[in-house]
Amino acid sequence: MPDKILNLFKIKVLSEVCKTNSYRIASKNLYITPSAVSKIIKSLEAEWNLQLVQSTGNSIKVTTQAKQLSGLASNLLQANNEFVDQLFLLNGRNNTAVLQIGSGGSHSKIIMNKLLEFFERSFPKLEYDMVTNNSAEILNFVEKGELDCGIVSGIVPDHVDKELIYNDSISLYAYHKHPLASATISLKEITYPICLREKGSSTRVYVEQFLFEHHIHLQNTKQTGKNDELTDHLCKTQDALQFISDFYYRNSNWNKEYVKIQCREVLIPISVYFITRKNFPFLKLKKHMRSNAFQEEILAT
Numbered sequence: 001m002p003d004k005i006l007n008l009f010k011i012k013v014l015s016e017v018c019k020t021n022s023y024r025i026a027s028k029n030l031y032i033t034p035s036a037v038s039k040i041i042k043s044l045e046a047e048w049n050l051q052l053v054q055s056t057g058n059s060i061k062v063t064t065q066a067k068q069l070s071g072l073a074s075n076l077l078q079a080n081n082e083f084v085d086q087l088f089l090l091n092g093r094n095n096t097a098v099l100q101i102g103s104g105g106s107h108s109k110i111i112m113n114k115l116l117e118f119f120e121r122s123f124p125k126l127e128y129d130m131v132t133n134n135s136a137e138i139l140n141f142v143e144k145g146e147l148d149c150g151i152v153s154g155i156v157p158d159h160v161d162k163e164l165i166y167n168d169s170i171s172l173y174a175y176h177k178h179p180l181a182s183a184t185i186s187l188k189e190i191t192y193p194i195c196l197r198e199k200g201s202s203t204r205v206y207v208e209q210f211l212f213e214h215h216i217h218l219q220n221t222k223q224t225g226k227n228d229e230l231t232d233h234l235c236k237t238q239d240a241l242q243f244i245s246d247f248y249y250r251n252s253n254w255n256k257e258y259v260k261i262q263c264r265e266v267l268i269p270i271s272v273y274f275i276t277r278k279n280f281p282f283l284k285l286k287k288h289m290r291s292n293a294f295q296e297e298i299l300a301t
Helices: 008-020 023-030 034-048 064-091 106-122 135-144 202-215 229-236 245-249 284-290 291-301
Strands: 053-054 058-063 098-104 128-133 149-153 161-174 194-196 219-225 239-245 259-260 267-276
Touching: 008 034, 008 058, 008 064, 023 034, 034 259, 058 064, 058 259, 098 106, 098 135, 098 202, 106 149, 106 284, 128 135, 128 229, 128 259, 135 149, 135 267, 149 202, 149 229, 149 291, 161 229, 161 245, 161 284, 161 291, 202 239, 202 267, 229 239, 245 259, 267 284
Parallel strands: 098 128, 098 149, 194 219, 194 239
Antiparallel strands: 053 058, 149 267, 161 239, 161 259, 161 267
């Protein structure tokens, strides 16, 4: 049996799709994009010569064959966890063969897809676990050595080993039918609700810093955190607005129905970095992340 048929990450994707019957929800749970989920499912269909998913307009439906595999996939993932736990006990030490990766915030979701593709090409036998949180928490875990590496946005202290991936900007966006959709306005004049991410997210930190430095007080805010469904609902029913990074907007579903609001004074730059713990062993990976070819590939997405 070919090794690739037991690619545990792909099986994890299949299991999540079977649980949720949705590429979008599965992608959020795995912290990759819906297109990446779709690509992995199609690759499994090609490898196994089975139809796993049927498209039904804007939704999907897993096939009977996929459902039959779903329970076995869950058992396989559980068996892998138990195997690793037992290996830890037998070794009496941490298993350094598993790379611990952190993904922080919406900025890094697109980058993480590219990173996982590179892993599969360059380190086909490398096992990895992915932890998702906001950038501040991922940075903290890497500093403590609890994670090997991560992708974060925002300010990274000088003592942390980092590679700049790209420079981005945060802008204000609204549903395309919003009364301000074609207007140019000052942020100080906006009375519509403005949705804010959770505390600790780099987007919110940079927005709040910008507001403080420019002595701007938002008249009406909504704390929607990571709940994109609630944000979307408020934007469509209450003419709310939201701050999003431009790169993430271009590479997410937000660009289908949302437009950038022209605010005269809003210019909020933010940088995205690949960070590593001390004595990070995968020098080939670090070299790849700093290469012009990789950065050009990211900016072209």
